[in-house]
Amino acid sequence: MTPPNPSRAARLLSALAALAVLGAPAHAGNPAGGPYRNPDNKSRTDPAEGSYPVPYKKPVVAEIEASLQRIRSFLDAQTPTRVVHKGSGAEITDFSTPAQDAVVPTTAMDFGLQVYEMGVVHAGMLKAAQVTGDQRFSELTARHFQFFADRLPYFRAQQARFHLDGANSFARFLDPRSLDDAGAMCAAMMRARRAHVGPDLGAQIKVCGDWVAKRQFRLPDGTLARERPQAVSLWADDMYMGIPALAELGRMTGERAYYDDAVRNVLQMTGYLYNPQTGLYTHGWNANNPDAPQFYWARANGWAVLSMADLLDVLPKDHPGYPQVLAQLKKSLRGIAQLQSGSGLWHQMLDRNDAYLETSASAIFVYVLAHAVNEGWISPVTYGSVAQAGWAGLSTRIGEQGQVEGTCVGTTFAGDQVYYYNRPVSAAALHGYGPTLLAGAEMIRLLNNPAIDIQYRVRTYHYVPRKP
Structure with missing residues (x-):
């Protein structure tokens, strides 16, 4: 999505330096980083078993x-929910009168509490809590959302008194101006509300939901669009920034129009x-240049399939669009x-094997598969081992x-391969965590699925439906 501004870029560099002390990525079962042996192999001396x-x-x-x-603990430490004076860093405890320099602090990672990437984090936390039964995952979401409920009035008063115009720490909530500001967090708040996690943020859901449903720029045919970087642009990212929120609004209100x-x-x-022909989504489309070359950026394809999966989760099966969305998801997952x-991950540019292997898109693909x-929705025989191999990577x-x-860090809709190929990667890019x-x-959930038998045969894995 939108590239970081200069100050954010500086903080990203600082975060990279801080991460130097955290160590290299973990290699499960093989800390030395060499080739992996398959622990399910029957003969360690058989060269055909391979590594x-x-x-x-x-x-x-x-x-x-x-x-x-580990991810939960890391995110918990990197997302403080308190208010400080910007200059001194001293914590504010008196909220009766707003201070002009009051801000929500960040750590070296600079993980914003209201950014769309954090909306995906909350989706992941709620899912992890549901699947594992461990409420420590949902406690992070509850803490963030309680902070919103407690401090939104304070920052609204600060904005009214000092007219900070976007510099306010709650600016994205007080005055959303894009799908990035509204969609993913709106969906997360509705999911948390449904799961009884944290306070009821109904008033804020209305603010964000109204932006997605009524205020976002659209094409004449109603397609969610942007006025940047070109005057009339479509981004595949906006399938996720808008569609899940609309779907959750439909579930919450019962209104079929959503x-x-x-x-x-x-x-x-x-x-x-x-x-x-490729089975892929190009990153963007420009109404003033509709015949431009197509660039198959991985995370854009991730947002596309994730949005369809999220919609199918809540869309009534008798809705006439259900089979159409499902058919499109199947085609996309096949492509x-x-x-x-060969590592289980996917390339930054999906159709270019010389592009680097990228984490956030790979994670989305593993989840949706x-x-x-x-x-x-799809056959375990065909796709179970693909998901397994993806998780391995x-x-x-x-x-x-x-x-x-x-x-990959934040990425705009560009017109050349060089830009996409050379986008930096960073552990400070929140896009990978959720x-x-x-x-x-x-x-x-897949490993525990009682309807699937995971068999090891001929040195590989087969996900087979169990017989009734």
Whole structure:
């Protein structure tokens, strides 16, 4: 999404320096970083058994849970919920009168509490709590959302008194100006409300929901769009920034119009952005240059399939758009699955094997593949082992302290391959954390799925439906 501003870029560099002390990514079962032996192999002396650059084995639930706990602990430490004076850093405890320099502090990682990436983190935390039964995951969401409920009036008063125009720490909530400001967090607040996690943020849900449903710029046909970087642009990212929020509004209110809008945007964005020859979504489309080259950025494809999965989770099965969305998700997952690399991860540019292997998109793909198998949308025979191999690669990107490595930083809609190829990666890019939580939680669900038998035959893994 939107690239970091200069001050944020400086903080990212600081975060990278801080991470030097955290250590290299963990290599499950192989700290030395060499080739992995398959622990399920029957003969250690048989050269045909082979070794692999990633752990080629059936994942262990306890190991996945441990990885998710490291991520949770890391995020918990990196997201303080307090208010300080900007200059001195002294904590503010008297909230009767707002101070002009009052801000929410950040750590070296600079993980904003209201950014869209944090909305994905909350989705991952809620999923992890649901799957594992460990409420420490949802406690982070409850803490953040209670902070919003407690301090929103204070920062609203600060804004009214000092007219800070965007410099206010609650600016994204007080005055949303884009789907990035509204959509993902709106969906997260509704999911938390439904799960009875944290306070009821109904008033803020209304503010963010109104932006997505009524105020966001759209094409004449109702497709969610942007006025940047080109005057009339579509971003595949905005499938996720808008569609899940619309779907959750439909579930929360019971109003079918929200579902209709969500389905319409899946199908219309697909019409503009999806290439049936490649089975992939191009990152963006510009109305003033509709014949521009297509660039298949991995995370954009991740947002597309994640939005469809989130919609199908709540869309009534009798909705006429349900089979259309499901059919498109199946086509998209097929195109993505066949481009998986030999490490289990996917490339930054999906169709370019010389592009680096990127974490956030890979995590989204693992989650959606595993989730679609668990929901019965796609065949476990075809896709179960793909999800497993994806998790194997993804697990090597989770550091010992819980940092998620190898994630592409914020990325705009660009017109050349060079830009995409050379986007930096950083553990300070929050985009990788929520998807990795989602992926791990859904893999646990897949491994525990009573309808699937995971068999090891002919030195590989087969996900087979259990006979009734």
